[in-house]
Amino acid sequence: MTILVPNYILTPNILLKDKAIAFEKTIQSIGNLEELQQKFPTAKVIQLQKNSLVMPGLINAHVHVEFSANKNQLSYGDFLNWLYSVIENREDLMADCDLTCMSKAIDNMLENGITTFGAISSHAMDLEACQNAKQNVVFFNELIGSQAGMADALFTDFLARLDASKAVQREGFFPAVAIHSPYSVHPILIQKALGIVKNEKLKLTAHFMESEAERNWLDSSSGDFKEFFQTLLKQDKRVSDAKEFLSYFDGFEALLTHAVKTNEEELEQIVEQNHTIIHCPISNRLLGNPTLNIKKLNEKKIRWVVATDGLSSNYKLDLFEEMKISLFMHSDTPLLPFAQQLIKGTTVHAAEALGLNTGEIVEGKNADMLVLDLNTKPNEELAIHLILHRYNISKVFINGKLEKGNE
Numbered sequence: 001m002t003i004l005v006p007n008y009i010l011t012p013n014i015l016l017k018d019k020a021i022a023f024e025k026t027i028q029s030i031g032n033l034e035e036l037q038q039k040f041p042t043a044k045v046i047q048l049q050k051n052s053l054v055m056p057g058l059i060n061a062h063v064h065v066e067f068s069a070n071k072n073q074l075s076y077g078d079f080l081n082w083l084y085s086v087i088e089n090r091e092d093l094m095a096d097c098d099l100t101c102m103s104k105a106i107d108n109m110l111e112n113g114i115t116t117f118g119a120i121s122s123h124a125m126d127l128e129a130c131q132n133a134k135q136n137v138v139f140f141n142e143l144i145g146s147q148a149g150m151a152d153a154l155f156t157d158f159l160a161r162l163d164a165s166k167a168v169q170r171e172g173f174f175p176a177v178a179i180h181s182p183y184s185v186h187p188i189l190i191q192k193a194l195g196i197v198k199n200e201k202l203k204l205t206a207h208f209m210e211s212e213a214e215r216n217w218l219d220s221s222s223g224d225f226k227e228f229f230q231t232l233l234k235q236d237k238r239v240s241d242a243k244e245f246l247s248y249f250d251g252f253e254a255l256l257t258h259a260v261k262t263n264e265e266e267l268e269q270i271v272e273q274n275h276t277i278i279h280c281p282i283s284n285r286l287l288g289n290p291t292l293n294i295k296k297l298n299e300k301k302i303r304w305v306v307a308t309d310g311l312s313s314n315y316k317l318d319l320f321e322e323m324k325i326s327l328f329m330h331s332d333t334p335l336l337p338f339a340q341q342l343i344k345g346t347t348v349h350a351a352e353a354l355g356l357n358t359g360e361i362v363e364g365k366n367a368d369m370l371v372l373d374l375n376t377k378p379n380e381e382l383a384i385h386l387i388l389h390r391y392n393i394s395k396v397f398i399n400g401k402l403e404k405g406n407e
């Protein structure tokens with residue numbers, strides 16, 4: 001048992017002052033130091049410095065670890081141009097990102113206070129790095145392929161990757177399924193994969209309504225995707241529309257990434273099915289896509305969380321940076337409540353969406369915790385300052401184990 005003694009604890013629903021946290025793998029008790037010492041007399045006590053704050057470890061629900069080699073190879077500013085550049089550079093980027101490169105990206109996330117991440121794995125090249133990661137990992141095996149003729153081969157490959165991830169036996173590693181997107185996965189494949197998701201109660205995610213091109217293609221098999229599909233895949237028509245795609249997800253409580261071009265009817269379906277939207281503001285900006293309409297999500301009480309996407313559409317894997325960019329992009333939202341929502345979107349709400357027992361400093365939750373050195377006494381505008389100042393993260397605990405910093 002360890003007792004951590006900070007000045008402040010952000011749960012994140014409330015700010016506690018002068019309380020201590022007793023924990024092993026999970027948080028056992030939060031209270032006054034003397035009470036906790038009486039309860040757990042042999043516990044090791046870690047006294048933290050003045051103006052220290054403990055908050056939940058951050059959760060990055062959507063990242064492509066396999067694409068961590070990208071620096072300037074991919075083209076930014078327009079979604080289709082970016083996609084063409086991905087296809088052109090795919091082999092090189094994969095070859096350039098070996099275990100060391102992927103582990104570096106994962107360690108970087110740890111340095112930035114990310115204690116849980118959702119890895120979208122296209123080829124299972126990242127399996128070993130994710131298995132070795134100190135963080136909790138939801139390992140989303142991705143299924144892609146819109147050509148019916150390729151379905152069997154693609155599904156066999158997907159199953160082999162899923163099985164390999166299921167063979168990983170370590171605390172905090174969860175095999176899961178990603179359906180790439182409505183435009184890129186044939187309904188035959190989607191339905192086969194969702195049968196497994198249902199039987200095995202796996203977590204499910206998909207990219208959804210990321211671009212104007214996707215909107216036009218799914219609505220009327222037109223727009224920028226027309227030429228893409230004709231030339232690269234010899235296809236003239238979409239494989240499903242957005243409504244049909246969403247209907248496959250009924251009953252799953254999935255995580256839908258981007259959703260910046262979602263229409264009213266689709267949002268209603270998302271409300272009904274209790275899906276979560278993953279907000280990746282930096283990726284959206286760099287790929288020339290619109291900004292997520294968070295006001296609308298709030299009106300409809302749709303849960304949204306914040307993620308970095310991969311280094312294929314970002315310059316760092318840092319949720320503090322992501323929150324700051326979102327705060328400035330959504331300049332028509334009230335500052336403090338929005339900052340508080342961003343903090344929840346990287347902690348408690350992300351944990352709920354991923355179905356994980358973390359994201360809060362509360363008795364019974366896993367002890368995934370950050371120690372931040374605030375330098376000054378926090379006030380009622382703490383959420384804003386957490387996002388603006390990028391305070392030093394002096395310790396990181398994951399499942400009760402110190403993974404960054406000294407005792």
Ligand code: BEZ
Nearest residue numbers: 144145146147183184233
């Ligand atoms: C496909 O494999 O069918 C596909 C991949 C990327 C974008 C669109 C389609």
Ligand code: FE2
Nearest residue numbers: 207257309310
């Ligand atoms: Fe993505």
